[in-house]
Amino acid sequence: MELSLEQIAQAVGGVVAAGDKDKKFSGAAPFESASNDEISFAADSRFIKKLDETRAGALIIQTSLEVSFPCIIKVDNPQAAFARVLALFYPQKRPFEGISEKAHIGEDFSCGENPGFGPFVFIGNNVKAGKRVCIHPNCVIEDNVVIGDDVILYPNVTLIEGCIIGNRVIIQGGSVIGSDGFGFAPDKEEYVKIPHTGIVEIEDDVEIGANNTIDRATFGKTLIKKGVKTDNLVHVAHNVTVGENSVLVAQVGIAGSVTIGKHAILAGQAGITGHIEIGDNVTVGPQAGVSKSITANQVVSGSPDMPHRLWLRVQRILPRLPELKKKLAALEKRLDRMEEK
Numbered sequence: 210m211e212l213s214l215e216q217i218a219q220a221v222g223g224v225v226a227a228g229d230k231d232k233k234f235s236g237a238a239p240f241e242s243a244s245n246d247e248i249s250f251a252a253d254s255r256f257i258k259k260l261d262e263t264r265a266g267a268l269i270i271q272t273s274l275e276v277s278f279p280c281i282i283k284v285d286n287p288q289a290a291f292a293r294v295l296a297l298f299y300p301q302k303r304p305f306e307g308i309s310e311k312a313h314i315g316e317d318f319s320c321g322e323n324p325g326f327g328p329f330v331f332i333g334n335n336v337k338a339g340k341r342v343c344i345h346p347n348c349v350i351e352d353n354v355v356i357g358d359d360v361i362l363y364p365n366v367t368l369i370e371g372c373i374i375g376n377r378v379i380i381q382g383g384s385v386i387g388s389d390g391f392g393f394a395p396d397k398e399e400y401v402k403i404p405h406t407g408i409v410e411i412e413d414d415v416e417i418g419a420n421n422t423i424d425r426a427t428f429g430k431t432l433i434k435k436g437v438k439t440d441n442l443v444h445v446a447h448n449v450t451v452g453e454n455s456v457l458v459a460q461v462g463i464a465g466s467v468t469i470g471k472h473a474i475l476a477g478q479a480g481i482t483g484h485i486e487i488g489d490n491v492t493v494g495p496q497a498g499v500s501k502s503i504t505a506n507q508v509v510s511g512s513p514d515m516p517h518r519l520w521l522r523v524q525r526i527l528p529r530l531p532e533l534k535k536k537l538a539a540l541e542k543r544l545d546r547m548e549e550k
Contacts, residue, residue: 213231214229217294225280226281228280234246238265244266248266250288257270268281269291304345307326312327313332315333317335320337323340323341326342328346329346337354339360340358345362350362355374361379366382366383366384368386372386373411376413380417381421387425388423389424390465392427404427405426406426406428407429407447414435416437416438418459419442424465431449437455441459443457446463447465449468457475469486473488476497479498482501486503488506491507500513511523
């Protein structure tokens with residue numbers, strides 16, 4: 210595939226600021242390794258200082274920057290624009306066309322045009338799938354599941370009964386959507402299992418990483434809202450709501466009945482206790498333990514969580530504690546001697 214500089218600019222909502230608009234490009238590559246027929250991007254001024262080190266035929270740069278380079282496209286967000294360029298040159302291939310003869314299809318199944326179901330896919334009864342759905346081998350779709358358009362399920366994904374999956378959702382391999390929540394009522398020395406009668410609903414444009422587990426609600430639904438992205442090995446418990454365009458990084462664990470606002474970021478291995486609220490635009494640092502609700506627009510770190518700047522001060526002090534302890538002991542001895550005198 211070849212695209213002109215102007216075609217690329219139009220596709221990413223940018224403008225050609227320098228160079229021949231009709232010049233053709235055959236691919237996209239990183240700043241350091243791009244060749245003359247490839248386009249790259251300069252994320253910030255650090256790259257601009259190294260323009261003589263790149264052989265790229267064109268660069269995508271920030272609108273506000275003024276530089277000299279043979280071919281330039283200016284955009285507001287170079288990194289996001291470059292991601293779109295990559296998708297243009299390297300579109301995702303469909304590994305399957307039609308429904309494999311080795312797939313099991315239950316009763317009252319319906320799907321839109323151009324399905325792609327691989328071998329050993331299991332489809333239960335009364336399942337509804339939209340257009341251009343791609344399901345890789347060994348996926349299990351239980352009864353009464355609803356799947357939207359342009360959904361991709363990678364190998365060994367399980368969608369348990371009643372779950373609802375929106376449009377353009379990607380679920381990476383090994384994830385389980387709709388498993389029972391971890392709910393047990395103590396009864397003397399035993400635990401009585403609490404039935405989970407709800408569902409999981411995943412809205413449009415969500416991507417779920419590999420080996421995620423998202424539990425069904427006790428009642429109602431566990432809800433992953435539009436645009437959420439999760440890394441690998443994330444656990445979301447029953448009745449959690451994750452707000453629009455939030456990000457859950459690897460090994461995040463969220464206990465039951467938590468509500469997370471829009472544009473939140475939970476960094477790696479953060480743990481969130483149950484029945485609390487995390488506001489819009491909150492960032493939770495790596496390995497933080499969040500035990501109480503957090504209002505909007507805060508950055509917290511540590512375990513238990515605390516304001517990020519306070520946590521940084523604490524971290525600076527910790528290595529000095531043995532030295533400070535010695536100094537404190539010496540001061541105490543001096544005070545004791547003074548009191549004796």
